[in-house]
Amino acid sequence: MNAYVMKGMLLIALGAVLWGFSGMCSQFVQQQRMMSAEWVVAMRLVIAGVITVVAAFYQGRASIFKVFSDWKDTLRLVIFGVLGMWMCQYTYFKAIAYAGAGIATVLQYVGPALIILYISITRLTLPRVAEVVSVVLATVGTAIIALQGVWDISALDDTLLTWGMLSAVAVGIYTLQPVPLLKKYGTAPIVGFGMLIGGAFAWIVTQPSSEGIVWDLWTYGGFWSIIIFGTVVSFNAYLEGVRRVGAVTGSILSSIEPISAAVLAWLLLGNEFTQWDIIGMTLIIVTIFILAWDKGRAINKS
Template structure:
């Protein structure tokens, strides 16, 4: 198996694992009364421990240099709180107030927010492809939220609100660690960010006060969201992206909302109407257009140089 094929398979499996984690999170919050706050803290700490240990053994010299640099560690903690923690917490709250499939699709409007942010920052108008992506994303979100009737929300107001907020926090998660990942690599930054942010959030939120209603599938769902949907998914995804590059990686990551909808239907019995699928497809088209635009830019740069 060549490097590119292996990278695509790893990335795709990682994205599907993330989709599974949303369904497992929905089960834990709705059926086992697990607080989104407690679940966020626990998920970050356990996954952070594993990924940090993995980073230490894979990149020992870089790891030792990084943890002995207070300024860099502060930046990782900042990313852990305002990138990783906020992204995961708002996503889980959105799932709690809607469902895993809808929350994941709404979160995937994030690339459109990044396009708008970059355009405003650089004071340049979006390209035709970017305008088309923004249009598809807005229409898709409108369709999912209203089923075409602007006077009637098909989602709860809280579900829609937190779904959109999770897209903003996902944008922060994407934008914040750019320089850190360039200097230290995504595995170290993600591992330490999850661990440090998770510990601080656990203490700050007093997560030990929350209780769990243990049911037959509760433990399995914890394995699904933490073991498969976080540790396994992050490890495979990061390895895959290192082989195929971030542009192809982000395109294949679009399997996450599709798999999240699939697992919501198969495992949780959620019902999606035809109009919901139309909205989902429109948002995925928007993500695809943004990713293809980045791929075209990458090819142009290679040809130019």
């Protein structure tokens, strides 16, 4: 496997690990410091968007605004910001509110399967065997970690399924839809403007309030960890990785997120590390080797 693809896979893994860390911080500020999901989502998108755009401007100056010279690309950017960036996070948080992070995570990770299905239909080709096997292993591994062997589907009512499937669809959108823009204009400008658009939309639609938030040193630490590590670094790393290795591989590798969340909760919060965590992690890690082998084989053939 060449260094370009390997770097892409490592960037996706980094993004997924940081999402796991961000999830732990998000749980803390929501449950312990009374931040609403609407406020967290809106603030993280706007602030992270500003930081990313400023960094992109420092590197590329006026060239970062080229996307707005083409109205079709501008429309694609708006779709990415609203239906990708914002909807992915908001629907996930809503699913958590109805049934907890476990089932919400499982429903969100239907996304890779939807991506493979979409690509197969649009390109009129069958998916690669390695991709199908990897999706199945990653989905089962995620379910095992998230549900801890408690296969209770009583919480799967219509409302939860709606939010959960919308979350999965949003994963597909923000993984697939911006790829042409990323290749044409670069990662940072598209991610940064996408965040700003999604954040502005969030403020208009949800009208979040900071009333009732308990501010102290731990609150600021958790909040800025979500902004910097869980949004700026993670989304830029993940989408740059997708630009390099493709949407299917990227979406499957993102299943590293529940591994990082379980390990970090064990290290930092003292949560129990169970046999279910080990089994689920093993299945997900196996998918990494399968994808690496498949990518290497495809490169050697070409």
